[in-house]
Amino acid sequence: MTATSIESQSDLSGKNRVGDRAFRWATYAAGAFVLVVLSAIAVTTTRKAWPAFDEMGFHFFTSRRWVPNEGVFGARALIFGTLYTAVIALVLAVPVSIGIALFTTQVAPARLRRWIVSVVDLLAVIPSVVFGLWGVLFLAPKLPGFFENLHDIFGPVPLLGRLFGTQNGGKSFLTAGVILAIMITPIITSLSREVIDTTPPSDREAAYGLGATRWEMIRGAVLPHSKGGLVGAVMLGLGRAMGETIAVALVVGSGKSIGWNLFGSGDTMPAVIANEWGEAEGTWRAALIALAVTLFVVTIIVNLAATAIVQRSIAKSSGVRR
Amino acid sequence: MYSTKKRFTSVVAMLLGLALVGAACGDDSGTDAAPTTQANGTATTAAGVTTTKPAEVTGTLNGSGATFPKAFYDEMIVDFKKAQPKATVNYAGGGSGKGRTDLQGGVVDFAGSDGLVAAADVSKYKGAFVYVPTVSAPITVSYNLSGVDNLQLSPETIAKIFQREIKTWDDPAIIAENAAVKDKLKGNIVVAHRSDGSGTTENFTIFLDKSVGAGGSGIWKLKRGSTVEWPADTQAGNGNTGVAQIVKSTAGAIGYIDLSDAKASALKYASIKNKAGKYVQPTLEATSAAVEGATVNADLSYDPLWADGDKAYPIAAPTWILVYVDQTDKVKGETIKAFLRFMLTDGQKVAPTIDYAPLSSSLTQKALAQLDKIKLPV
Numbered sequence: 001m002t003a004t005s006i007e008s009q010s011d012l013s014g015k016n017r018v019g020d021r022a023f024r025w026a027t028y029a030a031g032a033f034v035l036v037v038l039s040a041i042a043v044t045t046t047r048k049a050w051p052a053f054d055e056m057g058f059h060f061f062t063s064r065r066w067v068p069n070e071g072v073f074g075a076r077a078l079i080f081g082t083l084y085t086a087v088i089a090l091v092l093a094v095p096v097s098i099g100i101a102l103f104t105t106q107v108a109p110a111r112l113r114r115w116i117v118s119v120v121d122l123l124a125v126i127p128s129v130v131f132g133l134w135g136v137l138f139l140a141p142k143l144p145g146f147f148e149n150l151h152d153i154f155g156p157v158p159l160l161g162r163l164f165g166t167q168n169g170g171k172s173f174l175t176a177g178v179i180l181a182i183m184i185t186p187i188i189t190s191l192s193r194e195v196i197d198t199t200p201p202s203d204r205e206a207a208y209g210l211g212a213t214r215w216e217m218i219r220g221a222v223l224p225h226s227k228g229g230l231v232g233a234v235m236l237g238l239g240r241a242m243g244e245t246i247a248v249a250l251v252v253g254s255g256k257s258i259g260w261n262l263f264g265s266g267d268t269m270p271a272v273i274a275n276e277w278g279e280a281e282g283t284w285r286a287a288l289i290a291l292a293v294t295l296f297v298v299t300i301i302v303n304l305a306a307t308a309i310v311q312r313s314i315a316k317s318s319g320v321r322r
Numbered sequence: 323m324y325s326t327k328k329r330f331t332s333v334v335a336m337l338l339g340l341a342l343v344g345a346a347c348g349d350d351s352g353t354d355a356a357p358t359t360q361a362n363g364t365a366t367t368a369a370g371v372t373t374t375k376p377a378e379v380t381g382t383l384n385g386s387g388a389t390f391p392k393a394f395y396d397e398m399i400v401d402f403k404k405a406q407p408k409a410t411v412n413y414a415g416g417g418s419g420k421g422r423t424d425l426q427g428g429v430v431d432f433a434g435s436d437g438l439v440a441a442a443d444v445s446k447y448k449g450a451f452v453y454v455p456t457v458s459a460p461i462t463v464s465y466n467l468s469g470v471d472n473l474q475l476s477p478e479t480i481a482k483i484f485q486r487e488i489k490t491w492d493d494p495a496i497i498a499e500n501a502a503v504k505d506k507l508k509g510n511i512v513v514a515h516r517s518d519g520s521g522t523t524e525n526f527t528i529f530l531d532k533s534v535g536a537g538g539s540g541i542w543k544l545k546r547g548s549t550v551e552w553p554a555d556t557q558a559g560n561g562n563t564g565v566a567q568i569v570k571s572t573a574g575a576i577g578y579i580d581l582s583d584a585k586a587s588a589l590k591y592a593s594i595k596n597k598a599g600k601y602v603q604p605t606l607e608a609t610s611a612a613v614e615g616a617t618v619n620a621d622l623s624y625d626p627l628w629a630d631g632d633k634a635y636p637i638a639a640p641t642w643i644l645v646y647v648d649q650t651d652k653v654k655g656e657t658i659k660a661f662l663r664f665m666l667t668d669g670q671k672v673a674p675t676i677d678y679a680p681l682s683s684s685l686t687q688k689a690l691a692q693l694d695k696i697k698l699p700v
Contacts, residue, residue: 068519069527069547136564141571169512169557169572254517254558256551265558275560278389278417279519279548282443285423 042296049290051283060290066256066267068276073287075294080258081173081266082295083302085248086241088177088262093185094234100185101192106218117193124186132247135179140170140251147172147263165261171253174262179247184237191236195229196222231310235303242299245270269295376664379409381657386414387421387434389561390521390580391641394457394678395434398669402661405668409657418521419548425451425644431654433644436521437548438623450647452692453622454662455685456669457678458613460604461526461637462584462591465576466569467491469506474499476595477533477628477636481542483576484513484530486553491574499595514568514577517558519548525627525639526578532628533597533636563587580639581606582677596636597628608635609679616640618685622692638679648697655698666690 053060056073063074100120104113147167154164199222207217223230253265254275269291280288385395392415399411413434416424421433426446438453463480465473475483479495482488488495491507500507516523527550530542544550552558557572559565562583569575570587581604584591593601602608615631618624626638643662649655666689670680681689 065551067551069545069550136560137567168555169568171557249517250560250564255554257554265554275518276549277420277519279419279521279524281419281423281440285419 042293045289045293045296049286049293052287052290055283056287060287061294064258066272068280068284068287071283073283073290075269075291077256077258078267078269078272078291079294079298081252081256082242082268082270082298084173084260084266085176085180085252085268086238088174089180089184089241090234090238092177092181093188093237096181097185097188097233097237098192098230100189101196102218102222105193105196106214106222117190120186120189122186123182124190128183128244128247129250131179131183132250135175135247135251136171139178140175143167143170143172143175147174151263162260163262165259165263167263168253168255168265171251171265172263173252173266176248176252176266176268177262179251180241180244183244183247184241187240188233188237191233192226192230195226195233198229199225228310228314231306231313235306238302238306239299242268242302243270243295245274249274269298376405376660377656379406379653379657379660381651381653381655382410382412383431383654383657383661384412384414384429385421385432385434385643386416386424386430387644388418388436388521388641389415390436390459390639391434391457391678393582393676394669394673395665397672397676398661398665401668401672402664405664406657406660409660411657411661417519417548418524419519422644425646431645431658434641435644436639436641437524438642439644448646451644452647452695453642453644454666454692455622455624455640455642455681455689456665457673457680458609458626458638458640459678460581460606460609460635461522461529461578461639462581462589462604463576463594463637464566464569464579464584464587464589464591466573466589467506467509468573470500470503471590473503473590473592474595474601475592477530478539478541480594481530481534483511484515484552484556485543486513486555509574512568512572512575513552513556514559514565514572514575515552515556516549516562516565517560520561521548521641522562522578522580522639523550524548526637528625529627529637578637580677585677594636596632596634597630598632598634600632602633602635604635604637606674606677606679608633609638610682611635612638613640613679613685614682618688622685622688624685645696647695650699652698652700655696659693659696659698662693663690666693 052073055071056063060073060075061079062076063072064076065072065074066077100116104116108116144167147170151164151166155161203221203225204217207221212220248268249271252267252271254267254271255265256267257264258266273288273291276284277288392413395413399413402409402411414430418435418437421430421435422439422443424430425433426443426448428448439447439451463475467473475496476499479488479499482495489511491509491511496507497504524547527542527544527546530544531537531546534541535545536542544552557568557575559568559577562579565577566579566583566587566589569577569579569589579587579589579591591604593603596602609626611631612626612629612634613624615629615634616624616626623642624640626634626640628636629638645658645662649658666681666686670686673680680686
């Protein structure tokens with residue numbers, strides 16, 4: 001009914017229908033393309049990794065030892081390292097990023113805001129190897145003494161002392177975490193800024209109208225509105241942190257150990273792939289591809305878990321409104 | 323207005339396109355003309371130096387593999403281009419394992435490799451291949467210890483240091499070998515090794531495994547490999563330069579680094595006790611002595627690590643180029659032969675200038691004879 005009336009109104013309607021259909025198929029194709037590529041990647045990598053899974057069985061995920069020259073491939077220490085460095089990076093980067101985003105949108109004068117935004121965005125375009133080289137050539141040599149001091153202060157404290165153990169040079173979980181934090185800050189910041197900017201002015205005015213201070217307004221109007229988007233921004237940062245290869249390979253220390261000591265040297269899945277690919281053959285090569293598959297799966301699990309948490313928290317905080 | 327503007331842009335675009343095509347054609351004829359004159363020029367100078375003028379080859383070669391001899395191959399590629407302007411050789415590095423895998427897949431025309439092909443992997447290749455030895459070079463044990471200029475270490479001590487069984491410089495085992503500088507030996511030892519898989523690590527661990535490994539005294543327990551299970555309290559650096567950086571910047575550090583990088587970072591390196599019981603500095607002469615002392619097998623694989631001879635440096639690393647016997651492309655096959663011949667003749671004279679030890683003359687002759695096994699399609 002409505003279709004005919006529109007048709008009669010416009011002489012281009014016949015063309016439009018074809019266009020509509022073509023557009024629909026084009027978007028379907030684009031959507032499907034992503035899935036096809038993704039599953040093609042999953043299938044081929046798993047197939048290439050199969051010799052390693054076949055030889056190691058489930059031990060591939062549970063064994064702590066990764067010793068290629070003895071034919072032992074256990075990814076547990078590397079999975080731990082990947083998650084641990086990413087978590088350190090988030091702990092350091094999230095407060096700073098959201099702080100910057102709030103400052104630029106809510107507090108800073110417009111002129112300053114432009115400056116800060118472009119500087120932070122500039123950070124995002126620096127290639128990761130530059131951060132890695134800065135970390136390994138400048139940062140790492142300066143760290144051992146600093147680590148030593150922290151160890152002296154926090155070492156004797158129960159529980160906390162486990163995080164601040166003895167140092168082993170400047171390359172460590174923490175060094176990698178710091179470099180990753182710098183790398184993911186611009187992503188989290190600019191996404192958070194966009195999200196926070198979408199807070200309806202009416203919400204903010206209403207909060208002020210009720211006599212709220214700026215902080216109360218942010219807490220009461222801006223943050224609840226932006227919660228989902230902020231968590232999304234953090235997740236994108238987490239994804240980048242878990243997948244970062246070369247910068248981490250340079251500064252994480254290649255220790256293949258499991259332990260909470262921030263100053264210990266560890267290793268991550270992408271870093272091991274980057275470091276060992278050139279010399280790997282046969283099962284070793286398959287095991288490195290198996291690491292890639294594992295990284296793929298771990299990333300998916302982490303993202304699904306995060307999405308579930310976001311959904312629940314949004315439902316809880318704004319259940320009445322939506 | 324709009325349409326004229328559009329037409330104007332399209333005309334400009336067309337003109338630009340034509341200009342580009344023209345330029346490209348011009349370039350083509352230019353490069354066609356230039357090499358002939360250049361080739362003639364080189365031919366005369368070549369005739370002046372070597373009496374036999376090599377036949378001109380025109381193929382493009384791609385190779386990948388070991389990074390340890392890459393500096394030498396890069397130099398060779400530049401020199402070869404001067405002698406054979408119409409031939410192009412690319413060498414991508416990437417590691418010995420990558421080179422061998424690439425050769426198996428037929429992705430490259432030749433592979434650089436610091437190690438031999440494992441017996442189990444031979445069947446993965448597309449056919450028979452030959453080893454062509456090119457150069458060798460010493461791996462130094464470099465250290466950062468002020469006041470100690472000629473540290474002397476035995477394989478036993480090195481094995482214990484790198485396994486963290488000896489943790490301080492004033493350990494009796496080190497003092498016993500360096501009584502003269504007893505007072506300067508103090509502080510903790512920091513061990514530096516490679517974070518990336520590497521032929522240098524492989525050769526260093528083969529040296530320890532052969533000298534004090536499971537077959538002998540059993541002191542070295544980490545076996546051999548391009549990466550091994552280093553103790554947790556050691557430090558890792560990326561590449562020779564990464565290890566050199568740690569040693570350079572950390573007092574009390576020790577690490578294994580190839581000679582050219584150790585020299586470039588102005589590090590001090592230890593004299594190592596060889597099989598004959600003599601302490602030898604990592605020089606090119608001592609490396610050549612080790613190659614001389616090694617037994618060369620029929621396929622030209624040889625092992626200069628822990629070699630016999632009073633003057634032999636015990637950590638001399640070999641390297642080879644792997645090429646298929648049955649070449650499928652005549653032009654490429656000719657170019658491969660010419661390039662390898664160039665490396666084994668003129669190249670051997672260049673090697674010492676960039677810290678690589680040339681092959682012994684007997685091995686060079688055998689390697690040149692090996693080239694005759696490479697068959698070209700008719």
